Every structure is written in C-alpha cells, then in structure tokens.
Amino acid sequence: MSQVLDAPPRTPSAGTAPDDLAALAARHGLTVSGARPSLPQYVRQLWDRRHFxxxxxxxxxxxxxxxAKxxxxxxxxxxxxxAAVYFFIFGLLLGARRGIPHEIYVPFLVTGVFVFTFTQSSVLAGVRAISGNLGLVRALHFPRASLPVSFALQQLQQLLYSLIVLVAVMIGFGSYPxxxxxxxIPALVLQFVFNTGLALAFARMGSKTPDLAxxxxxxxxxxMYASGVMFSIPAMLADKDAPGWLADxxxxxPAAIYMDLVRFALIDGYGSSYLPPHVWAFALGWAVLVGAFGFIYFWKAEETYGRG
Incomplete structure (x- = not known):
C-alpha cells in the first residue's frame, strides 16, 4: 500500500492520445502559449492595457x-x-486655386495638409508597428494591437498640437471661432477610428512584408494627389471633361471626406456646397468599416507576430 502511495505521478507516454493530453492540460489549467484569445477576450485585454x-x-x-535642436x-x-511648398507649386505656379476663393485658399490648403498628414503618418507608423518593435514583441506578453493603436494615438496627439497653429491661420485669414x-471633434474622432483600422491592417501586412514600408x-x-489636398476636386475635373462618377x-x-468636414467646420466661406451629399454618413461608414475590418484582420494573426 505504501509503495502505491509513494509512487511518482505518471507522465504521459509517447503514445498518449491528443484528447488525453488536452484533458490533462485542461485539468491543470494549462493553455497553449501565445494562443490567440477570443475576440471579446482580446478587446478586454486591450482595454486593460490602455494606460500602457x-x-x-x-x-x-x-x-x-x-x-533636433x-x-x-x-x-x-x-x-x-x-503647406508652403504646395502653395508655391500648386497655388502659384500651377494655378490649382480655381474653384476656391483666393481669400480662403491658404486655410483650405493648410487644413488639407494637416488632416491628410494625420492619416498618412498613422499608416506609415502602422506598417512598422510590429516589424520595428520585434524586441518588445518577443520579450513581453501583451495584445499586439496595442502597438498600432498607440502609434495612431501618437499621430492624433501630434495633430492636436498642430491645431493650435491651424487656429492661428484661420483667424489670420478671417475665420473666427x-x-x-x-x-x-466628431470629424477627428471618426478619422481616428478610420486611421487606427488602417494602422492595424498595415501592421499585419508589414509584419510579414517589411519591404512594404x-x-x-x-x-x-x-x-494625397487624388484627395484634393491642394485643389478642389470638382473644379479641377470640370476643366478635364471627366465623367461625373469620377468626381463622386x-x-x-475617406481622406477627402475627413478633410472636407474639418474645412467645413473651420473655414468661413467653405459652405455645404463644397461637400458631397451624405458626407457625415460616408464619414461614419468609412470609420466603422475600416476600423472593424482592421481590428479583426489584425487579431486573426495575433499568435504569429514576432515569430519566424
């Protein structure tokens, strides 16, 4: 009897069935290292890392x-x-101001550059979010979506600093608060969700294909050139006899929509006639569609980041 009690616990033999191993692991609370959590669990983990x-x-x-000094x-x-370079090339040399009153062209241009830079920088940072931080990814256990989300948040904070200068430009050209x-506020919130979705999607692609950067x-x-940063899209295409659907x-x-919404909010004289129909519905739709797709697309490969 004592020999039975003192015998060491049996270890699984080479011929143990996978179902038996799974049951043994479940009985002792063991899980697969680095396994992808469910989507609700992943959202909770990400929320728990919000301070990080x-x-x-x-x-x-x-x-x-x-x-830098x-x-x-x-x-x-x-x-x-x-913006100064684009004003010199497009505003003065190429005459891209047609369709936009001269007195609001500078606010129009500066707003477009600032808002598009927000999206552009979020995408570029997202591409390198995983591949550029492999040491952190391999050393610590955390939801990998934290990285592209934090980079998109970094670009939002940078835009908020730029808005101080943008407000000064608006006042200087006669657009007062x-x-x-x-x-x-809602325009930039929707753009942030859209940018975060893009950053997540490109973070996954960039983790497998570093040359994408x-x-x-x-x-x-x-x-940028197709989004009307430096010119009015309808006015520019009107001179080219382009089909109406192309202007639409x-x-x-999405880049043009978010720029137009911020221009509409800030610039006196940039009225609703410059906006496409149902612009807020499209802004919301792009944010929800790209934000949800980017998050799920990134989550699907969670267990592969930092390996290989």
Whole structure:
C-alpha cells in the first residue's frame, strides 16, 4: 500500500492520445502559449492595457524630435513647411486655386495638409508597428494591437498640437471661432477610428512584408494627389471633361471626406456646397468599416507576430 502511495505521478507516454493530453492540460489549467484569445477576450485585454498604450504613445511623441535642436516645434513646422511648398507649386505656379476663393485658399490648403498628414503618418507608423518593435514583441506578453493603436494615438496627439497653429491661420485669414468649430471633434474622432483600422491592417501586412514600408510613401503620395489636398476636386475635373462618377468617387474617398468636414467646420466661406451629399454618413461608414475590418484582420494573426 505504501509503495502505491509513494509512487511518482505518471507522465504521459509517447503514445498518449491528443484528447488525453488536452484533458490533462485542461485539468491543470494549462493553455497553449501565445494562443490567440477570443475576440471579446482580446478587446478586454486591450482595454486593460490602455494606460500602457497612452504612455507608450506619449513617450514616442516626446522622443520623435528629441535629437533636433528645435525639438517638438518640428511637430508643427513640418506640415507648415509642406503647406508652403504646395502653395508655391500648386497655388502659384500651377494655378490649382480655381474653384476656391483666393481669400480662403491658404486655410483650405493648410487644413488639407494637416488632416491628410494625420492619416498618412498613422499608416506609415502602422506598417512598422510590429516589424520595428520585434524586441518588445518577443520579450513581453501583451495584445499586439496595442502597438498600432498607440502609434495612431501618437499621430492624433501630434495633430492636436498642430491645431493650435491651424487656429492661428484661420483667424489670420478671417475665420473666427464659432459653434461650427465644434464639428471638428466628431470629424477627428471618426478619422481616428478610420486611421487606427488602417494602422492595424498595415501592421499585419508589414509584419510579414517589411519591404512594404518602402512602398507605402509612393502609394500615400498618389492618394494625397487624388484627395484634393491642394485643389478642389470638382473644379479641377470640370476643366478635364471627366465623367461625373469620377468626381463622386474621388470626393467620397475617406481622406477627402475627413478633410472636407474639418474645412467645413473651420473655414468661413467653405459652405455645404463644397461637400458631397451624405458626407457625415460616408464619414461614419468609412470609420466603422475600416476600423472593424482592421481590428479583426489584425487579431486573426495575433499568435504569429514576432515569430519566424
């Protein structure tokens, strides 16, 4: 009897059936290391890491220009310099101001550059979110979506700093604060959801294809030129005898929609006649569609990040 009690526990033999091993693991509360959680569990894990996401985004924002002498001023100076270049080339040399009153063209252009840069930077950061942080991914256990979400949040914070300068530009060109300015809040919230979905989707693709980071600047530049950052899409196509559906497609692309909503909110003289029909419905639809798709698409590959 004592020999039976003192005998060591039996270990599974090589011929133990997989069902028996699964039952043994379940009995002792063991789970597969790195296994993908269910979607509701994943959302809860991400919410539990919200403080990490916010702190990580702030740290990245602070470190972004830490080596530059002007420091954080480059957060505002970079898009302003881009706007100045586009104004010289498109506004003065190429005459892209047609369709937009001269007195509001500068606010029109600066708003477009700032808002599109928000999306552009979110995508570029998302592409490198996993591949550029493999050490962190392999060293710590956390929901990997925390990284692209934090990068999108970092770009939102950078845009909020830029809005200070944007407000100064608006006032300088005769657009003064009004209740309509509050429409910027829902517009940027929807754009943030859209950008986060894009960042998540491209984070998964970039984790498998690092060369995507080299290709994306060309894709995003093409998207910028097709989105009316520097010109009015209907006015530009009117001179080209382009089919009406082409103007609709370009105006309904999400980058153009979010730019137009912010312009409509901030710029006096940029009325609803410049907006495509059902613009808020399209803004909401793009945010929900891309946000949900990007999140689920990223979650589907959760267990593969950092391996191989």
């Amino acid at each position: 996401i916010l702190a990580f985004s702030r740290a990245k924002l602070t470190a972004q220009y830490s080596q 002007l420091g954080q001023l480059w957060q505002v100076a970079t898009p302003l310099l881009n 009004s209740p309509a300015w509050l429409l910027v 080299q290709l994306m600047p060309f894709v995003l530049r093409t998207w 497609v370009l105006q309904w692309n």
